[in-house]
Amino acid sequence: MITTNSGSDILGRYYTKNEISSFLVGQFDIKSPVRLLDLGAGSGSLSGAAKTRWPDVKVLTVDIDPKVEFPDESANSNSNGSSHEHFVIDALSQDLSSLLNCKSAPIDVAVCNPPFITPKWRNEFSEILEGAGFHDCLPFPMDVDAGLLFLAQNLRLMSDNATLGIILPDSLITAKKYLKFRSVLLNTYAVTKVIQLPRGSFHNTDALASIVILKKIKKYKDFVLVYCLSGDRKLSDPLYIDVDSAAERLDYTFHFHRLQVAGVSSAKRIALQELAVNIRRGSLSSAQIRGVNFPVLHITNIKEESIGQWLDLKSFDSGCLNDDSSIVKAQPGDILISRVGRNLESKIIGVMAGSFPVSDCVYVIRCAPGIRETVLAQIASPEGRAWISAHAYGVAAKQLAKKELLTFPILLD
Structure with missing residues (x-):
């Protein structure tokens, strides 16, 4: 279970460092997105980095905290201040789709750094999980990590063929209890890359997490590209991991060591x-x-x-x-x-x-x-x-x- 600790605020948020936000946004291959979603936006580090890369994108930020403050976009000469709309509401609200007008104005890219908590179960979570195809793959549905709920909510709100870049805690990446979830994720959506982040990637904590980039396409890939980002922000060469092995674990460290051992004679x-x-x-x-x-x-x-x-x-x-x-x-x-x-x-x-x-x-x-x-x-x-x-x-x-x-x-x- 992931619980709030002294490194996070009362809502379990670990704020993303600006260089990690820019790095995440740089992993997208989409050139000119029209509408971008940032659930649980906090102070807007991720959406701000996205706005820097795509000045004309329409940004939708959602956060339950009415006290969050965003940088003054008018200071950016490349930014259109009217292209940012903020909603003070629970990001896991079942009615978010109609509020964001997702059907008539599709969302083609999303960024997200979910809180590292296990929220108190609400019945509407079942619909969120079911809408993304995850409801039947959890050992304890009423004890589910917020990261998985935010992932499912993003997938529900995004249009087909849209791309999501989300930061997931290590538990969802490596824990055995989430193995079936990883299998469903990898066999349902096109996970293009997973990047293991170094400790210290978030303010006031050394929590472990990974960036996952995926496309909402009902066609899975045979292999997943798994990377590691070093403490000095250097990206490793990719490991090509087959889907079955990736379901076992999705972290670079595990597979790098496994492949090294496989290269050594194991006869004895x-x-x-x-x-x-x-x-x-x-x-x-x-x-x-x-x-x-x-x-x-x-x-x-x-x-x-x-x-x-x-x-x-x-x-x-x-x-x-x-x-x-x-x-x-x-x-x-x-x-x-x-x-x-x-x-x-x-x-x-x-x-x-x-x-x-x-x-x-x-x-x-x-x-x-x-x-x-x-x-x-x-x-x-x-x-x-x-x-x-x-x-x-x-x-x-x-x-x-x-x-x-x-x-x-x-x-x-």
């Missing part, structure tokens, strides 16, 4: 789950840890400078828990990996000594004595850390699913 590589390895998640939540009177190892106790080391952790021992089978405990020979966190791929250690409970933010890997050293060394290696990072997901703090960790490839001698 074997997945963790095939090595009779037991992987368990800790059993104590952060709230429970605060209420117990015994030590518990949490991710804050795993230091990045200790990565790959076997550590003496007897200071966390608690003999009084030896008979409590409900609490997951680590023991000598176990490997510990952070399950969540912005730098989870840097928190990987081995237990040389000590038997103690761990928090539910930590995975405990238990494997045969003969392969422990190999497993720790390979997971904590630069290549292993890159694999962990590529297979994690999340907008702010990243998460590593157990199903992903079980597939970690180990190279045996």
